[in-house]
Amino acid sequence: MMPVNKTLRKIRPLKVILFGTFAFLYIPIFALMAMSFNGSHSPFILKGFSFRWYSVLMHDSRVIHGLINTLIVATGSTILSSVLGTLLAVGLHRYTKSSFLNAFALAPAIVPDIVLGIGLLALYALLSVSLGLYSVLLAHVVFSMAFVTAVVKARLAHTDKYLREASMDLGATRTSTFLRITVPSLAPAILAGALLAFTLSLDEFVIAFFTNGPTTPTLPIVIYSMVRFGVTPEINALATLLMLVSFTAVIIAQRMTRPTEDE
Amino acid sequence: MTSPIRTRVSRDSEKRRDLLERMxxxxxxFLFITIFMATPITLVAIYSIFQRGRFGGIVYKATTENFTRALDPVYLGVLTDSLKIAGITTxxxxxxxxxxxxxxxxxxxKWRSIALVLVVMPFWTNFLIRTYSWIMLxxxxGLLNHALMKFNIIHTPLDLLYTQSAVVVGLLYGYLPLMILPLYASIERLDPQLGEAAANLGATKARAFFSLTLPLTASGLIAGSIFVFIPSLGNFIVPELLGGGKTVMVGNLxxxxxxxxxxxxxxxxLALSVIALVFIFFMLQNAVEKRFSSDASE
Incomplete structure (x- = not known):
């Protein structure tokens, strides 16, 4: 009896803490989801079950338009930041010991987003660039790239440099060694970095808020204007759908990275 | 069979190719970061010493007026409030x-990875939506007042929303996963035998924690604090939605x-002051980390 009691006493406070933290993290989310099926107009009192807020959402052209803009920005910035970030990570790994340059490469991830946002707004204004989707896209590349660089660089620390030397000794050019040896061996890290870049861009609000054009709001900007106006069950329906998408993405990402974790 | 000259030539061309590859x-x-991060921040620094045009825009006449204006009690108060709120949140x-x-x-x-996914999951949900969920609560x-009244704990609804506490709760909710993850990484690395050794040597639990566990997990603690403090400091969404204009943070300004x-x-x-505060915070963290790591190696 004693050992059981002892383990119980050891475990219980930890379980209480975990339970408390997860309650804090999930009660707001579950409340939001429950309210999205609300039959009544009140955003606070749950009465009846209905999908009508989902159908309101599907017919809201602002939301659809915002979603399309967001997908364009996220796809473009993911492709660009994955390419630039991978090249930069490999370059830093091979040639740069300087801690300043290494920090400079990761700095966009640490600079407060509001500072980057107003700075880019000032830059675009100075160059008289009219704001639109591409101004948001370029802004997203700069911080997404830092995350891709960090992820790929972490992976490079564990790769075999002799593979590259062997390839070049056998007469392969630098370019073909890069494309046929380096990139494939980094594929899981590049993919993980790209996924991170995509999700970050999908959710990014502050920088987009400052750099986006008046006629091309991304989805977070549409959401911002909706929540500022007040509480409507339509937002809950949108929130539920977005959460389902990101939860699925997290689970897929978890599945994908699992084998590399076991190595 | 290679002649010395050929070796030198090929070494030279190898060097040139290395340089080319590096470029x-x-x-x-680096070009991208220079254009889209270094230039914008430099621009912000340059604009801070010029005057405002009558219809917006910049008049290129140097002045220190902007800096003295930031020291006005109204703005200084907002800065200290932001520091306080970000500090309490951290x-x-x-x-x-x-x-x-x-x-x-x-x-x-097997439960560990599930728990970690559960920690990360809310973080991948749009920040605005997570903040908005607290308006509802x-x-x-809202639900909290509803529940409290139902259980007869209170009889009239409380004004929970649009307070400074609501702002702290919103920021905490938004950034808590960023504290848990690095802390978990550093705690997980701890060798359980160290704790046993400390106990065998007669250290109390508190002593073992403060002179062993805490210094060894300092790096995670510091990383987590940076990840929570910096975005909290510059945040303007949470004060706007949950502070309802009553709580103004430097981001709103x-x-x-x-x-x-x-x-x-x-x-x-004002943006430079945020950068300066972030910089000071980094220096502090650096100093703490150095102290802790020398403590731990002793």
Whole structure:
């Protein structure tokens, strides 16, 4: 009896803490989801079950338009930041010991987003660039790239440099060694970095808020204007759908990275 | 069979190719960061010493007026309020995050990864939506007041929303996962035998924690604090949605100077103050980390 009691006493406070933290993290989310099926107009009192807020959402052209803009920005910035970030990570790994340059490469991830946002707004204004989707896209590349660089660089620390030397000794050019040896061996890290870049861009609000054009709001900007106006069950329906998408993405990402974790 | 001359030539060309490769690999990335991060921040620094045009825009006449204006009690108060709110949020995140990370590290292996996914999951949900969910909970007609009234704990609804506490709760909710993850990583690395050794040598639990566990997990603590403090400090969404205009943080001021008042030079000074605060915070963290790591190696 004693050992059981002892383990119980050891475990219980930890379980209480975990339970408390997860309650804090999930009660707001579950409340939001429950309210999205609300039959009544009140955003606070749950009465009846209905999908009508989902159908309101599907017919809201602002939301659809915002979603399309967001997908364009996220796809473009993911492709660009994955390419630039991978090249930069490999370059830093091979040639740069300087801690300043290494920090400079990761700095966009640490600079407060509001500072980057107003700075880019000032830059675009100075160059008289009219704001639109591409101004948001370029802004997203700069911080997404830092995350891709960090992820790929972490992976490079564990790769075999002799593979590259062997390839070049056998007469392969630098370019073909890069494309046929380096990139494939980094594929899981590049993919993980790209996924991170995509999700970050999908959710990014502050920088987009400052750099986006008046006629091309991304989805977070549409959401911002909706929540500022007040509480409507339509937002809950949108929130539920977005959460389902990101939860699925997290689970897929978890599945994908699992084998590399076991190595 | 290679002659010395040929070796030197090929070594030289090898060097040149290395340089070329380095340029191809690093050039585009660094060029991009220079244009889209270094230049904007430099621009903000330059604008801070110029005057505002009558209709917005910049008049290129140097002045220190923007800096003295930032020292006005009204603006200084907003800065100290922001520091206070970001500080309290960080301390609370440590208070909740440390035991949580510890508890996760002590779970059986198969439960650990599930717990970690559960920690990360809310973080991948849009920040605005997560903040908005607290409007629903804290509102006068919201769920929390509803529950408290149902159980007869209170009889009239409380004004929970649009307070400074609501802002702290919103920030904490938004950034708690960023505290738990690095803490978990550093706690998980701890060798359980160290604790046993400390106990065998007669150290009390508190002593073992403060002279062993805490210094060894300092790096995670510091990383987590940076991840929570910096985004909290510059945040303007949470004070706007949950503080309802009553709580103004420096992020709100910067936003308004750039988009409403169109006083870019003054907005730039405020942005520089955020950068300066972040920088000071990094230096502090650095000093703490150095002390802890030398303590741990002793």
């Amino acid at each position: 191809v690999l690093q050039g585009p990335g 301390v609370l995140a440590i208070a909740i995050g440390y035991p949580t990370a510890y508890a996760i590290a002590k779970l059986p292996t 804290l509102n006068r007609e 910067i936003r308004d100077q750039f988009l409403k008042a169109r006083d870019w030079p003054f907005g730039s000074v």
